[in-house]
Amino acid sequence: MILVSCPWCGPRNSSEFRYVGESKGRPDPNAATPEEWRRYLYVKSNPADWATETWYHRAGCRRFFAVERHTVTNEIRETRRPAAQLRLEGGGS
Amino acid sequence: MADQPSGTGHPAGNAPAPNAPAPNAPAPKPTVRANGSSGKARYPAKYSALSLFTHGLRGRDWPRMWRRHEMRPSYDVVIIGAGVHGLATAYYLAANWGVTNVAVLDKGYLGGGGSGRNTAIVRANYLTPEGVRFYDRSVKLYENLAADLNFNVMYSQRGHLTLAHNDSSLRTMRWRAEVNKLEGVDSEVIGPDEIKELVPYMDTSENTRYPILGALYHPPGGIIRHDAVNWGYARGADIRGVHIHQETEVVGIDVEAGKVTGVQTSRGRIATPVVVNCTAGWASLISDMAGVKMPIITHPLQAAVTEPVKVFLNAVVVSGTLHVYVSQTDRGELVFGASTDPYASYSTRGSLEFTEELAGHILELMPSISKMRVLRQWAGLCDITPDFSPIMGVTPVEGFLADVGWGTYGFKAGPVAGESMAELIATGVTPELIASFDLARFAEGRLVGEKGAAAVGH
Ligand SMILES: Cc1cc2nc3c(=O)[nH]c(=O)nc-3n(C[C@H](O)[C@H](O)[C@H](O)COP(=O)(O)OP(=O)(O)OC[C@H]3O[C@@H](n4cnc5c(N)ncnc54)[C@H](O)[C@@H]3O)c2cc1C
Ligand SMILES: [Zn+2]
Numbered sequence: 001m002i003l004v005s006c007p008w009c010g011p012r013n014s015s016e017f018r019y020v021g022e023s024k025g026r027p028d029p030n031a032a033t034p035e036e037w038r039r040y041l042y043v044k045s046n047p048a049d050w051a052t053e054t055w056y057h058r059a060g061c062r063r064f065f066a067v068e069r070h071t072v073t074n075e076i077r078e079t080r081r082p083a084a085q086l087r088l089e090g091g092g093s
Numbered sequence: 094m095a096d097q098p099s100g101t102g103h104p105a106g107n108a109p110a111p112n113a114p115a116p117n118a119p120a121p122k123p124t125v126r127a128n129g130s131s132g133k134a135r136y137p138a139k140y141s142a143l144s145l146f147t148h149g150l151r152g153r154d155w156p157r158m159w160r161r162h163e164m165r166p167s168y169d170v171v172i173i174g175a176g177v178h179g180l181a182t183a184y185y186l187a188a189n190w191g192v193t194n195v196a197v198l199d200k201g202y203l204g205g206g207g208s209g210r211n212t213a214i215v216r217a218n219y220l221t222p223e224g225v226r227f228y229d230r231s232v233k234l235y236e237n238l239a240a241d242l243n244f245n246v247m248y249s250q251r252g253h254l255t256l257a258h259n260d261s262s263l264r265t266m267r268w269r270a271e272v273n274k275l276e277g278v279d280s281e282v283i284g285p286d287e288i289k290e291l292v293p294y295m296d297t298s299e300n301t302r303y304p305i306l307g308a309l310y311h312p313p314g315g316i317i318r319h320d321a322v323n324w325g326y327a328r329g330a331d332i333r334g335v336h337i338h339q340e341t342e343v344v345g346i347d348v349e350a351g352k353v354t355g356v357q358t359s360r361g362r363i364a365t366p367v368v369v370n371c372t373a374g375w376a377s378l379i380s381d382m383a384g385v386k387m388p389i390i391t392h393p394l395q396a397a398v399t400e401p402v403k404v405f406l407n408a409v410v411v412s413g414t415l416h417v418y419v420s421q422t423d424r425g426e427l428v429f430g431a432s433t434d435p436y437a438s439y440s441t442r443g444s445l446e447f448t449e450e451l452a453g454h455i456l457e458l459m460p461s462i463s464k465m466r467v468l469r470q471w472a473g474l475c476d477i478t479p480d481f482s483p484i485m486g487v488t489p490v491e492g493f494l495a496d497v498g499w500g501t502y503g504f505k506a507g508p509v510a511g512e513s514m515a516e517l518i519a520t521g522v523t524p525e526l527i528a529s530f531d532l533a534r535f536a537e538g539r540l541v542g543e544k545g546a547a548a549v550g551h
Pocket of ligand 2: 060061063081
């Protein structure tokens, strides 16, 4: 069991969360071609390295956040609120 | 002198790769054993009841099942990954098409990936017509494999049951049964009474948490000895002249003007016009080297095995709702599996929550096995695709071929994938059977959705 630290609730067992996947920029749905949209949906970088991911605190505050995790060791070096959340709260970047 | 280890390997053993020599090991010297016989044995051995008997009388060693070779500076075909897919591709290239200037490279030992870690379920009861036809061809090849390879692969077609605990999964089972029948594959939906007859130890009563409403019954499904399949293909390929290079890691792929020209390995460069990616869980790392993006996410999948007991379970039982499946080996161990770990990872560490959940769920199906002890658990890496179908054939880089996306279900596909990839390499034409599993389907929106038949039942 790995320990994931929710930016709102603190450290919890990973079983409380849902792994959403690698974070990546979403193309504009109105401007993207079907091919671009499918690439966004399906193609991942799948690194054996540090990855920036989105996790969801399913059995807790039910919020999404960003996680920096190494996919070979499963070490987590940072969790933080997603950029969009920080903008909403008027803090951060 | 009497206890001196002999330099030759034995065809059957418990070590993962009985013939994998230590790195840079000196060539084994023929040793004289206690009974005076020489350890040197003629290659290749022909396995039969008679040869077993005479070997027993003479106390002779068996020759190695495959040999160690110097690496050539170039090959006609380089296959990356010595799992069932890489080895079967090499075998059929040599056996069906006479293409023998072939190297199979593995960074570790032969069968050290998913091919030596899977739960060895073989079946054809998929959901899409493309999938059913493809896996059915593999079942047919498996049925004759022991004879083809002169190697006992212990294929046991004992029947396969996928349980339904709710209306929606029962609907999926009916759908699968109809598609299967149309493709000539033996499958039918049966009720709790028939299930009880096939698996008397299963709790089919109505007062369980998730009562069993029915099951998809697939008589030709079963289990096989996975190591024997890997070793048998390796031996068959080696006899025909294929070079198997273990402990040879690919670290780069040379592409010039959109064409493959060679691979860089930990033991130097090999020039080649054809590279086949058979690296399963590591597939996207390899295709990145050639500049080809793959829609693959690597998830670990765990399994566990109990101490052996007298045989009481004659079918393979899968429950998607309870995320668990079980079969009993000929030795009597129960082999369990479940769904993949819930996040992407290249780690093959087992976890306690896996065993806890597994035990809880299996006891809902078979309460009477509560006293059995788990002996060990392990994990392997699975290359999951968006539609739970493989990615096979050509890529945008000429000469760089894919045989990946095998997820949690690729062992059973080893023979048909090897046969099809060999045909593609030898003829340059993509066989009809694998045409719909091309990489381009993701950009073009032609997914072959097998999630309903492949997510838990491997
Ligand atoms: C626990 C578990 C249970 C499973 N159960 C079933 C089942 O019941 N039925 C079924 O059909 N399937 C099952 N599967 C899936 C099946 O095991 C795989 O799909 C299949 O074995 C893949 O075979 P492969 O030859 O493509 O790859 P693998 O056997 O994984 O071989 C890939 C090889 O590539 C090598 N490699 C990686 N990177 C490099 C590099 N850079 N250079 C050189 N070599 C490299 C690795 O060392 C490895 O040996 C299961 C998998 C697991 C983990
Ligand atoms: Zn939280």
